[in-house]
Amino acid sequence: MTILRVENLGIAFGGVVAVDGVSFTVNRSEIFALIGPNGAGKTTLFNMISGVYVPQRGRIVLEGADVTNLAPHQLALRGMSRTFQNLQVFFRMTAAENVMVGRHVHENHNVFAHVLSLPSVHAQNRKTRADAERLLAMVGLAKVADSPASSLSYGALKRLEIARALAAEPRVLLLDEPAAGCNPVETEEIDAVIQKIAGQGISVVLVEHDMRLVMRISHRIHVLDRGKTLAVGTADEVRGNPAVIAAYLGGMGEREAARARG
Amino acid sequence: MRRFLTSPFLLVGAVAVVVAILPMILPSNFYMRVAALVYINAIAVLGLNLLMGFAGQVSLGHAGFFGIGAYAMALGPVYLGLPSWASLLGGTAVSALLAFLVGRPILRLNGYYLAIATLGMGMLVAMVISNEANITGGPNGMEVQRMVLFGWRVAGSVTWYWISGISLVIAALVVVNLINSPTGRALRSIHDSEIAARVLGIDVARYKLLAFVISAIFASIAGSYLALLDGFVTPTTAGFLLSIELVVMAVLGGLGSILGSIVGAAILVILPQALTVFHEYEHVVLGAIIVVFLILLPSGIVPAIAALIRRRPA
Ligand SMILES: Nc1ncnc2c1ncn2[C@@H]1O[C@H](COP(=O)(O)OP(=O)(O)O)[C@@H](O)[C@H]1O
Numbered sequence: 001m002t003i004l005r006v007e008n009l010g011i012a013f014g015g016v017v018a019v020d021g022v023s024f025t026v027n028r029s030e031i032f033a034l035i036g037p038n039g040a041g042k043t044t045l046f047n048m049i050s051g052v053y054v055p056q057r058g059r060i061v062l063e064g065a066d067v068t069n070l071a072p073h074q075l076a077l078r079g080m081s082r083t084f085q086n087l088q089v090f091f092r093m094t095a096a097e098n099v100m101v102g103r104h105v106h107e108n109h110n111v112f113a114h115v116l117s118l119p120s121v122h123a124q125n126r127k128t129r130a131d132a133e134r135l136l137a138m139v140g141l142a143k144v145a146d147s148p149a150s151s152l153s154y155g156a157l158k159r160l161e162i163a164r165a166l167a168a169e170p171r172v173l174l175l176d177e178p179a180a181g182c183n184p185v186e187t188e189e190i191d192a193v194i195q196k197i198a199g200q201g202i203s204v205v206l207v208e209h210d211m212r213l214v215m216r217i218s219h220r221i222h223v224l225d226r227g228k229t230l231a232v233g234t235a236d237e238v239r240g241n242p243a244v245i246a247a248y249l250g251g252m253g254e255r256e257a258a259r260a261r262g
Numbered sequence: 263m264r265r266f267l268t269s270p271f272l273l274v275g276a277v278a279v280v281v282a283i284l285p286m287i288l289p290s291n292f293y294m295r296v297a298a299l300v301y302i303n304a305i306a307v308l309g310l311n312l313l314m315g316f317a318g319q320v321s322l323g324h325a326g327f328f329g330i331g332a333y334a335m336a337l338g339p340v341y342l343g344l345p346s347w348a349s350l351l352g353g354t355a356v357s358a359l360l361a362f363l364v365g366r367p368i369l370r371l372n373g374y375y376l377a378i379a380t381l382g383m384g385m386l387v388a389m390v391i392s393n394e395a396n397i398t399g400g401p402n403g404m405e406v407q408r409m410v411l412f413g414w415r416v417a418g419s420v421t422w423y424w425i426s427g428i429s430l431v432i433a434a435l436v437v438v439n440l441i442n443s444p445t446g447r448a449l450r451s452i453h454d455s456e457i458a459a460r461v462l463g464i465d466v467a468r469y470k471l472l473a474f475v476i477s478a479i480f481a482s483i484a485g486s487y488l489a490l491l492d493g494f495v496t497p498t499t500a501g502f503l504l505s506i507e508l509v510v511m512a513v514l515g516g517l518g519s520i521l522g523s524i525v526g527a528a529i530l531v532i533l534p535q536a537l538t539v540f541h542e543y544e545h546v547v548l549g550a551i552i553v554v555f556l557i558l559l560p561s562g563i564v565p566a567i568a569a570l571i572r573r574r575p576a
Contacts, residue, residue: 050461076463088458090451092518101451105463107444111472114443115436121443128444168462 001028003203004172009048009058010227018044020227021058026172026203031194033206033214035238036224037247042207043085045224046174049205050082051075063171077105079171083161083178085207089149095160096145099132102167135163139193155182162193172203179210191217215239223247270438273521277434281427285420295419295491296535301426302487304527305433307511308520309480312437314509315518316446317473318453319369320377323384324508327357327478329391329500331485336404336495337397346409346416350486354479361478362471369470372456376474381505388500403496406489422491429487433480434520440476449473453518481508514555516562525564 004026011019019041026032034042047053049060051072060068062078070078081102090098107128113121136142139159144152152160158178165173175194179187187210194217198204208214214221215235223230223238225247231238238244281301288294306328313319334353338344344352360383368379391398398404409416416425440446448469451459460466489495498504507530515526533551537544559566 052457052461072457072460073463073465076461080461082461084458088455090454090458092454093447093450097447097450101447101459101464102462104444104448109444111440111445114440114445117435117439117443121439124444125442164458164462 002026003028003063004049004205005059005061006045006049007059007061009045009055009060011044011048011053011056017227019048019055022224022227022229023058024222024229024232026205028203029198029201030219031198031204031206031217033208033218033221034224035208035211035214035221036230039226040224041227042224043176046082046176046205046207050080050174076168076170079169080174081165081168081170081172082174083158083165083176085176085180087154087157087161089157089160091148091150093149094146095136095141095149095152096129096132098149098160099135099163099167100128102135102164103128103131105168131167132163135166136160138166138196139163140189155186158182159186159190159193162190162197166197166202170202172205173197174205174207176207177209178206179208179213187213270441270520274431274434274438277521277524278431281431284427285423291419294423296532298419298423298426298491299488300524300528300531301423301430302484302491303508303511303531304430304524305426305487306481306484306508307515307523307527308430308433308437309477310508311512311515311517311519311523312440312449312480313473313477314512315516316441316449316453317470319470319474320374320509321380321474321477322377322502322505322509323380323382323387324477324481325500325502325504326380326384326387327361327481328485328488328504328508329387329497330357330360331482331487332489332495332499333391333398333404333485334482335486335489336399336406339407341397346407346490347411350483353486354482357478357482358475361475365471365474369474370467376470381502384500384502384505388497388502391500392497398497401497403494406493406495408493409490416490417493419491422487426487426491429483430524434524437520445469445472510552514552514562516564516566519562519564519568522562522564526562529563 002025007023008021009019010021022045034045036042044053048055051070054069059066062080067075067078090101107124133142133145136145139162141156141159141163144156149157149160158181162175162178179190182190191213194204206218218235220233221235221238222232223244230247231241231244284297285294288297306324310321310324313321331353334349335346338349338352339346364379364383368375392400448459448464451464452466452469456466485499488499511526511530512523514529516522534544534548537547540547
C-alpha cells in the first residue's frame with residue numbers, strides 16, 4: 001500500500017538545480033533509502049517532503065491527499081516526521097523534555113487550562129513523560145532521560161532525534177543520516193531501531209552514507225546523482241548497476257564504491 | 263538549595279513568603295512603596311521574560327502597553343464613566359488587541375523584526391499620549407481617580423504593597439504553570455530550534471504571538487497598578503526609556519529565569535534610589551554598574567548564582 005508518493009519534484013537555488021524531476025513511492029512498513037554522492041540533492045528532497053522548502057514543481061501525496069504546499073507543522077499533523085543531518089536538538093532541555101515536545105500534536109492545547117494548571121494538564125504531563133521514557137528506552141537512552149541534551153554524545157543525540165520524531169506517532173519518518181558519527185556498536189543499535197520502527201507499520205525514508213547499513217536494511221534503494229534519478233531497486237540490483245558504480249567512483253571515491261559493491 | 267533552584271513551585275512559594283514577611287522588616291511606608299514599585303515592575307518583566315527568555319523574541323516597545331494600562335486608569339473613569347476595575351480590564355484588553363494586531367503579521371517572519379515593529383509601536387503610543395493634550399493632559403500628565411471597591415477606597419503604600427505583592431505571586435504562578443505545560447515546552451523548543459519545532463507540529467508563529475500577547479497583558483496590568491499607586495500618570499510611563507529599562511531588568515536578572523525577573527526589577531528600582539548620593543553622576547554610575555554586571559555575568563544574575571551552586575558538590 002502506497003503511503004507517500006513523490007511526483008516529478010523539482011527545485012533550483014539561483015542557477016543550481018538541486019532536485020530535478022524526482023519521482024518515487026514508499027509503501028507502508030517499507031525502509032526506503034535515498035543514496036547518492038554529496039550534493040546529489042538528498043537533503044533538499046527531504047526539506048521539500050517535510051515542507052521546509054516549497055517545491056517549484058511536482059507534487060507530494062501523503063495517504064492519498066495532496067500535501068505539496070503544506071507547512072511543516074501541518075504536515076506533522078498528517079503524520080510526517082523527520083530528523084536532521086545537522087542536529088536540531090533542543091539543547092537547553094533535558095533528553096526527556098526533547099521527546100516530550102515530540103508529543104505536541106497529540107496534546108491538548110488549551111492555554112487557559114495550562115495557565116490554571118488544571119488536573120487534566122498534570123495527568124497529560126505524566127502521560128507525555130511516560131511516553132517519552134518508553135521511547136528513550138527504545139533507542140537506548142533511558143539512563144540519560146533527565147540529563148541536559150547538551151551533555152549527550154553525538155551518537156546519543158542522533159538517537160534522541162529519532163525518539164523525538166517517533167513521539168509524534170508518524171506514518172512516514174524521514175531519517176537524515178541517522179548513523180553519522182556513530183561507532184560500529186551504535187550503528188548496530190540504530191539498525192535494530194530502524195527495523196523495529198518499520199515493523200510497527202511506519203514507512204521509513206532513509207538518507208545514509210554508511211553503505212553497509214543501507215544495503216543491509218533497505219527494502220528498496222533510490223539512487224540520486226546531481227538532482228536526477230540514477231537507479232531504483234533492491235540492494236542487489238543497485239549494487240550491480242554500472243551507472244551507480246560510476247557515479248560513486250566519481251563522487252565519493254574508491255573505498256566507498258567498493259563498500260557499495262559489498 | 264539545588265532542588266529549590268530547580269523546582270519552580272517551591273520558588274513561587276519562596277516569593278510568597280518574602281512578600282508576606284517583608285513588611286515586618288521594612289521600617290517605613292516609603293520602603294513599602296519602593297517594594298510595591300519593585301513588584302509592579304517585576305510583573306511587567308515576568309511577561310517580557312516569557313517573550314524574550316522562552317520564545318526568544320525581543321520587544322523594544324513594552325512601555326507602550328505599560329502606558330496604555332496606566333492611561334486607561336486616568337481616561338476610563340473621566341471619559342467613559344467606568345469604574346477603576348473596568349478601566350483596568352479595558353486597558354488590558356486594548357493592550358492585548360494591539361499586541362495581537364502588531365504581532366500577527368510580524369511574527370510570521372523569521373528574525374528580530376518584532377524588535378523594530380515594537381520600537382515603532384511604543385513610540386507611537388508615547389506620541390499619541392503627548393500630543394493629544396486636551397484628552398491626556400499631554401506632557402503635564404493627568405490625575406488618576408482612586409480605585410473604590412465595594413465602598414473601600416483602595417489607596418496608600420501599604421494597600422498597594424499587598425495588592426502588587428499578591429499579584430506578583432499570581433503572575434509568577436501563571437508563568438510557572440505555562441512553562442510546565444505543552445505550551446511552555448513549545449515556547450522553549452522554539453527558542454532552541456525553530457525548524458525542529460515546526461516539523462514536530464508546533465505552529466511557531468502562533469506560539470510567538472501567544473507569548474507576545476501574554477507579555478503585553480502583564481505590562482498593561484503593571485502600568486494600571488502604577489497609575490493607581492501614584493494617583494497620577496505622565497507620558498514617561500509609556501516612554502522609550504522605560505521600554506529599555508524593562509529589557510535591562512529581564513537581561514540583568516537572567517533571561518528565562520523567573521526569580522531573575524524579580525531580582526532584575528529590584529536592582530533597577532532600588533539602585534537609582536541608593537545612587538542619589540552621586541547627584542548628577544547618578545545615571546553614569548548606574549550605567550557603569552549595569553555594564554559591569556553584564557560583562558561579569560552575561561547569562562544574568564540568577565542563572566549565574568544557580569550555576570555556581572550547582573557546580574559545588576552537594
Ligand atoms: N538552501 C540552499 N541554497 C542554495 N543551494 C542549495 C541549498 N540547499 C542545497 N543547495 C544545493 O543543492 C545541491 C544539493 O544539495 P543537498 O540536497 O544538500 O545534497 P545532499 O544532501 O545529497 O548532499 C547542492 O549543489 C547544494 O549546494
